[in-house]
Amino acid sequence: MNKTVNQKAWFFVIPVFVLVAFNAIIPLMTVVNYAFQETFGNNVFMWEGTRWFKQIMLSERFHASLGRQFLFTFIILFIQIPLGIAIALTMPKEGIGVPVCLVLMSMPLLIPWNVVGAMWNIFALPDIGFLGHSLNALGFDYNFTQQIGDAWFTTILMDVWHWTSLVVLLSYAGLRSIQPAYYQAAEIDGASRWAIFTKIELPKMKKVLTIAILLRFMDSFMIYTEPFVLTGGGPGNATAFLSIDLVKMALGQFDLGPAAAMSLIYFFIVLLVCWVFYTLMMRNEEKS
Amino acid sequence: MxxxxxxxxxxxxxxxxxxxxxxxxxxxxxxxxxxxxxxxxxxxxxxxxxxxxxxxxxxxxxxxxxxxxxxxxxxxxxxxxxxxxxxxxxxxxxxxxxxxxxxxxxxxxxxxxxxxxxxxxxxxxxxxxxxxxxxxxxxxxxxxxxxxxxxxxxxxxxxxxxxxxxxxxxxxxxxxxxxxxxxxxxxxxxxxxxxxxxxxxxxxxxxxxxxxxxxxxxxxxxxxxxxxxxKPKHTFVGYFIGSPGMNVLPCQIKGNDVIVNGKKIETHQQIKKSNFNKTEVGVRPEFISFSNEGIPVKVLSVSNTGRHKIVDTESETGKIKIIAKSNEDIPSGSAFLKFKKEYTYTYGDSWIIE
Missing domain, CATH: 3.40.50.300 (P-loop containing nucleotide triphosphate hydrolases)
Structure with a gap:
């Protein structure tokens, strides 16, 4: 197809560019500024080159929080994506059940992050919280403020509760867009339920699932508020994910240079993983 | 199988x-x-x-x-x-x-x-x-x-x-x-x-x-x-199949006679009963020709498709399309139409009268 070439159209991008510059690019540049220099306040800066980057890359503390971060993200993706698809498959396809389910599913998504953290904190308190008290009454030795395993369990459960709905809604939309003829053809071809799922539903959901995985990867990789309110990164540093560790370094210890370098490394990891993932998922698409 | x-x-x-x-x-x-x-x-x-x-x-x-x-x-x-x-x-x-x-x-x-x-x-x-x-x-x-x-x-x-x-x-x-x-x-x-x-x-x-x-x-x-x-059994079949479809004109049945626009015409069937709410005559454009007598019409337009000519005419009770040979001379103004008896049918309440 012949598309009209009109370079003047770029002028229409200027307002967006200015807005993005103010809320993203300029703040990011100040971070870049801090990442290569040392400051003692009063706007006095000294050039440090790549020193902070080397320091962060070699720091065991960074390795540990990065490891925790990847572990957390993989666990929640591993739970939320299959669970979300499974729930979407069992949701009603017509009738009054559809809006009821959709509204119920959207509820967790509408609750502010810090409220979710606070809710779960109280819910999981071992002495008075419903979850914590029940678990202890059932004979489990549960205390998320002191035991590492319990802290992880509670954080993951909270994230699953908060975000699985997003995967459900996206999968449901993907499932609803499949033409009935596909199911009819599969029925006539004698396909089993499993074959319908793997040969029709999953391939047709590929695009929405790619979006769901990307969104859940990014959000969980940058998670801050909920675990901060729930566990504060503890016990010890057990649930100190990258963001929590970063804030500790920047605002707790006031190590602005290393913190800025860490932010940039953090940013590039997110960017790189998203790019690699997206490219891999879309590669076959372009071939055909 | x-x-x-x-x-x-x-x-x-x-x-x-x-x-x-x-x-x-x-x-x-x-x-x-x-x-x-x-x-x-x-x-x-x-x-x-x-x-x-x-x-x-x-x-x-x-x-x-x-x-x-x-x-x-x-x-x-x-x-x-x-x-x-x-x-x-x-x-x-x-x-x-x-x-x-x-x-x-x-x-x-x-x-x-x-x-x-x-x-x-x-x-x-x-x-x-x-x-x-x-x-x-x-x-x-x-x-x-x-x-x-x-x-x-x-x-x-x-x-x-x-x-x-x-x-x-x-x-x-x-x-x-x-x-x-x-x-x-x-x-x-x-x-x-x-x-x-x-x-x-x-x-x-x-x-x-x-x-x-x-x-x-x-x-x-x-x-x-x-x-x-x-032999379309229903007027719908008549105009759904064929291009252009069958002409369907209102008619009166008096005894054994079929009257269209005041003229008696001959159809394929022998009419025996006539207790219908609506009676019509159907004939395909292929089976109509110009003649010296018959149904009086006004010729409205002629379009040549290459293989044949499609003539639009207007009678007292509705439009009639005719398919004519591409080398045929088409009269202008007033003309008379003759329907081929074997392919002209009478319909009662849209169904063919047997």
């Missing part, structure tokens, strides 16, 4: 039905022979797809029975009925190769891989898909994909019937006739009962030995393409 019989079949998508309009199809009776090629023809919304889905088992009818070889199968599912269906747009399994797509219905039925291989290659050969067998099916063009859908219907050699639900809708016009003649050829080769749903009269008339014309949920006529053209 099987003989297909439908008995008193009615279906409604509503839970309760108060009027005729609530029924998608009503009172359908059909007898189709084993190995025949049949078409269900009608405009959108006439119930032809509903009827097809009832035969294939995707819809359970509200009333009536479906029989394959005189066995009632109304409550069986599509797998148990052992039929194949090709849909309006190509249904393919995106992630599989062409080969796997064609093998899919066989693999689901646990047929040994050796047999599958032979069968798939045979069908691929017939459909000219052999060179693409190892390609991903999603990379093919629309007609290639539709061939795969078709192939999945053909690989099973024991199917009772193959259904087509407007299978050429998404195919480019220049490929349509290729696929259509391919279908016809396949039918002759494998000799299986084929039922073809379409709103395109050319498709129906070229494909089928017997065409069933549907209108508002009912069968208005079943017959060979020639029957439908030469």
């Amino acid at each position: 099987a003989k297909v019989t439908l008995k008193g079949l009615s279906h409604s998508y509503l839970k309760t039905q108060s009027s005729d309009a609530d029924w998608a199809i009503r009172g359908v009776d059909i007898d189709w022979n084993d190995g025949g090629a049949y078409a269900l023809l009608g405009p959108s919304g006439c119930g032809k797809t509903t009827l097809l889905n009832i035969i294939s088992g995707l819809i359970t009818p509200t009333k009536g029975d479906i029989l394959f070889d005189d066995k009632v199968i109304s409550r069986l599912n599509p797998v148990e009925r052992n039929i194949a269906q090709i849909f309006q747009f190509p249904v393919i399994y995106d992630t599989m190769t062409v080969y796997d797509n064609l093998a899919f219905p066989l693999r689901n039925r646990k047929i040994p891989e050796e047999e599958i291989k032979a069968k798939v290659h045979e069908i691929a050969e017939m459909l000219e898909l052999s060179s693409t067998l190892n390609n991903r099916a999603s990379g093919l063009t629309a007609d290639g994909k539709q061939k795969i859908s078709l192939g999945r219907g053909l690989v099973r050699s024991d199917v009772n019937a193959i259904m087509f639900d407007e299978p050429l809708t998404v195919i480019d016009p220049h490929l349509k006739w290729i696929l259509r003649s391919k279908l016809k050829e396949l039918h002759q080769k494998i000799n299986r009962t084929m039922i073809y749903v379409t709103h395109d009269q050319t498709e129906a008339l070229t494909f089928a030995d017997q065409v069933v014309v549907m209108h508002e949920g009912q069968i208005v006529q079943t017959g060979t393409p020639v029957d439908l053209f030469e």
Whole structure:
């Protein structure tokens, strides 16, 4: 197809560019500024080159929080994506059940992050919280403020509760867009339920699932508020994910240079993983 | 392979039905022979797809029975009925190769891989898909994909019937006739009962030995393409089939005489009864000629299609179209028309008077 070439159209991008510059690019540049220099306040800066980057890359503390971060993200993706698809498959396809389910599913998504953290904190308190008290009454030795395993369990459960709905809604939309003829053809071809799922539903959901995985990867990789309110990164540093560790370094210890370098490394990891993932998922698409 | 019989079949998508309009199809009776090629023809919304889905088992009818070889199968599912269906747009399994797509219905039925291989290659050969067998099916063009859908219907050699639900809708016009003649050829080769749903009269008339014309949920006529053209049993068949369609003019019946625009005309039938709310005369444009006497008309316009001329005229009670030879002289202004007696029919309440 012949598309009209009109370079003047770029002028229409200027307002967006200015807005993005103010809320993203300029703040990011100040971070870049801090990442290569040392400051003692009063706007006095000294050039440090790549020193902070080397320091962060070699720091065991960074390795540990990065490891925790990847572990957390993989666990929640591993739970939320299959669970979300499974729930979407069992949701009603017509009738009054559809809006009821959709509204119920959207509820967790509408609750502010810090409220979710606070809710779960109280819910999981071992002495008075419903979850914590029940678990202890059932004979489990549960205390998320002191035991590492319990802290992880509670954080993951909270994230699953908060975000699985997003995967459900996206999968449901993907499932609803499949033409009935596909199911009819599969029925006539004698396909089993499993074959319908793997040969029709999953391939047709590929695009929405790619979006769901990307969104859940990014959000969980940058998670801050909920675990901060729930566990504060503890016990010890057990649930100190990258963001929590970063804030500790920047605002707790006031190590602005290393913190800025860490932010940039953090940013590039997110960017790189998203790019690699997206490219891999879309590669076959372009071939055909 | 099987003989297909439908008995008193009615279906409604509503839970309760108060009027005729609530029924998608009503009172359908059909007898189709084993190995025949049949078409269900009608405009959108006439119930032809509903009827097809009832035969294939995707819809359970509200009333009536479906029989394959005189066995009632109304409550069986599509797998148990052992039929194949090709849909309006190509249904393919995106992630599989062409080969796997064609093998899919066989693999689901646990047929040994050796047999599958032979069968798939045979069908691929017939459909000219052999060179693409190892390609991903999603990379093919629309007609290639539709061939795969078709192939999945053909690989099973024991199917009772193959259904087509407007299978050429998404195919480019220049490929349509290729696929259509391919279908016809396949039918002759494998000799299986084929039922073809379409709103395109050319498709129906070229494909089928017997065409069933549907209108508002009912069968208005079943017959060979020639029957439908030469003796439409319902005025709807008259103007739905043919291009341009049949001329239908109001008439009066007095005794044995048929009067159109005050002139007595001769028709095919002997009229015996005349207690109708509405009586009409139908005659195709092909069977009208200019004459020195007859129905008086005014010639409005002439369009030359190359092969013949289509003349628009206006009579006292309505417009009449005439097909004339391309070298024929067309009178201008006033003229008289003569209808060919053998092809002129009288209709009472839209149905032919027998």
